[in-house]
Amino acid sequence: MYRILERKDLNSDVVYMKVDAPAVAKKCEPGQFIILRVDETGERIPLTISDYNREEGWVSIIFQKVGKTTYLLDTLQQGDYILDFVGPLGIASHTDNMSRVCVVGGGLGCAIAYPQAKKLFGMGLHVDVIAGFRNKSLVFLQEEMKRNSTNYYLMTDDGTAGEKGMVTKKLKELIEGGANYDTVIAIGPVVMMKYVSLLTKEYNIKTIVSMNPIMIDGTGMCGGCRLTVDGQTKFACVDGPDFDGHKVDFDGLMQRLSMYKEQEKHKCNLFRGIE
Amino acid sequence: MAKINMTPEKTKMPEQDPDIRNRNFLEVATGYTPQMAQEEAQRCLNCKHKPCVSGCPVNVNIPSFIQAVAQGDIEKAYEIITKTNSLPAICGRVCPQETQCELPCVRGIKGEPVAIGRLERYVADYMLAKETFIADTPKPTVKKNKKVAVIGSGPAGLTAASDLCDMGYDVTIFEALHKAGGVLVYGIPEFRLPESIVEKEIERLKAKGVCIELNMVIGKIISIQELHEEEGFEAIFVGTGAGLPNFMNIPGENLNGVFSANEFLTRVNLMKAYDPSYDTPIYFGSHVAVVGGGNVAMDAARAAKRLGAEQVYIVYRRSEQEMPARAEEVHHAKEEGIEFRLLTNPTKILGENGWVTGMECVRMQLSEPGPDGRRRPVVIPGSEYVLKTTSVIMAIGTSPNPLIKSTTEGLETNKWGCIVADEETGQTSIPYIFAGGDAVTGAATVILAMGAGKKAAAAIDKYLDK
């Protein structure tokens, strides 16, 4: 049982939780994730470790309410317990051969990108962050991102905060303006990662994307998380979650993510009391 | 001298009707009554040379436990079995008896061998049903004040932990999943091995004093070296199994509707997707093709049928004779309406809009026996055809997970990724690390994994006594 030390709502859909998990905190690195199960009848779902403190023994997660399990998790308050919490899983993000980096986060992806930006900036690199949201009310981690980047650019689809437009527009502008990035890290909806990768391919800038297929065990045992990278099958939970954006088959991933859409929608609606 | 029952056939074990059981997850065979057990026990001739014992990988003293059953002394029978086999309720259900203890049985020459597996199960179930089963667990009588870690809670790990605990060691099992039992809980389905049985055995281990830490992926949260150097575990047993699923590497394998048997069975067993009160979903559509001919394939096919698939195929490239599955499982699968497409090999999975719609197959024939005596399947040219199906489950084998190797410097493995360990002691290239079960042999059987756990426990005791 893993105790929730703190929880706060970052916006109407996104929740932050600090969880007591000393052994995970001792070992984890940015880019790694945990898998949790809320209760006995629950699903196992993966969530990125967004921050950690080795001395105090906690790790934090940020999640978006999208389905049954995340809505269920949302019902837990400070002092409640999560039944299972396993990690750190996946390979920590690589930081070699980088000096000028652009971190692109789309929506919830900002939560997953944050620990990487923090680490790279902490290493003294030039780190620009482009954060994209649908509108002003959804913006989160703005202060944290600002503190951990050289430049922070906020984009919204409707222009209610920051600049109006998509993250790719800003990225193109910065590249054209001579930002001279050697690496782009893109984390967000699969479509966003696809279009960022298509763009950076034109400029031949190394691009790392974080893949989020459906997972169960997170240890390489089921193969449910497989995706195609450079024509080869990879298991995201053990070979990733970070992959070369120029080699990932994004369309295949999107297809696999839709596998349980209908069933999940049904369970979620039942849980939320929606017809 | 007890009376001998000369009936040539085994005493039948009551079973659920095939057309009823293929719609539920309750156990297929319901077990002997005391009278049936006695009748069957009386079929044993109590041969002096005990051919059955040499057929048992852990050398259970079979004739003497069967004599105890014949005399109605089930507690004594249990004591005899558990001298060498600590998980009889499990082995009685899943061991391939027909190729082990029952194969050399003298009664098998003219008729069927004694139903050793069914009797073993009877004895164990009798004891497990007692309310005091867990409370009665004998506690270790000595204390060594030395810590030993066991990685993985499958049959190899459970057996090693049990023996080491009896010897007086402080034993901690580290398990990656949220439930202990290994393949016994995530792979083998409820209708063949009820989870409550595995749970009771695990409760018994805990009652003895074994500590079980779940959600601990060794190599990620802590390495074997750190367990040894920082956490004070003087010896470590690795029983991490062979959990990495193989795929065929044919086109279409990443379509929606293609699973490894591990994924399918994990959703069904560990995550209980068959029970609507659990959240984990499962998909299979109307038609399911399971590729493979082992126990894993039979389990996946029979689980799919129970979940409501209209048509379930077993697609296997050799003939029935070569099928590695237990004979009883093949028999049960057929009774339940699973269709066998033998001498058939998939070449391509077909799809529309990203979802499986069929599987292209070729027919095979068996070649003349080669120098090794094995008949190889070869393709019959021009025999391609399409099997209509909405999902495909790959049950074509597993290999050991590379995680332990990649995080333990100096641990030797062979070209299949199996840990290299001494056959008698389980000791690896690193003296304080011992290993056994599927992690060493590749996918094998419960009883072999238990045997390896037992040998390693004895060897660890010797190693730490120095």
Ligand SMILES: Cc1cc2nc3c(=O)[nH]c(=O)nc-3n(C[C@H](O)[C@H](O)[C@H](O)COP(=O)(O)OP(=O)(O)OC[C@H]3O[C@@H](n4cnc5c(N)ncnc54)[C@H](O)[C@@H]3O)c2cc1C
């Ligand atoms: C390595 C990894 C790290 C992740 N990190 C985070 C994180 O830090 N914060 C966060 O909010 N989410 C993260 N996710 C996604 C998260 O796991 C899913 O949102 C979650 O499983 C949804 O569960 P649910 O029961 O609430 O929704 P479901 O009912 O299962 O799904 C609702 C919708 O989400 C889609 N979906 C299902 N599973 C996933 C998935 N794994 N990824 C994306 N969409 C999915 C479904 O297709 C469906 O449309 C991560 C995923 C992976 C693989």
Ligand SMILES: Cc1cc2nc3c(=O)[nH]c(=O)nc-3n(C[C@H](O)[C@H](O)[C@H](O)COP(=O)(O)OP(=O)(O)OC[C@H]3O[C@@H](n4cnc5c(N)ncnc54)[C@H](O)[C@@H]3O)c2cc1C
């Ligand atoms: C579907 C199916 C049906 C089968 N049917 C039969 C049958 O009828 N009869 C028979 O005799 N055999 C059968 N087998 C084979 C048998 O189950 C295995 O040979 C046996 O379970 C191997 O035991 P083990 O202890 O070596 O490993 P496993 O049972 O595989 O257990 C290994 C455990 O280690 C854990 N683990 C792995 N890596 C780590 C890590 N890094 N840190 C912590 N924990 C870790 C795993 O999660 C798992 O719980 C079947 C197998 C399957 C999959």
Ligand code: FES
């Ligand atoms: S989640 Fe099971 S193999 Fe990756």
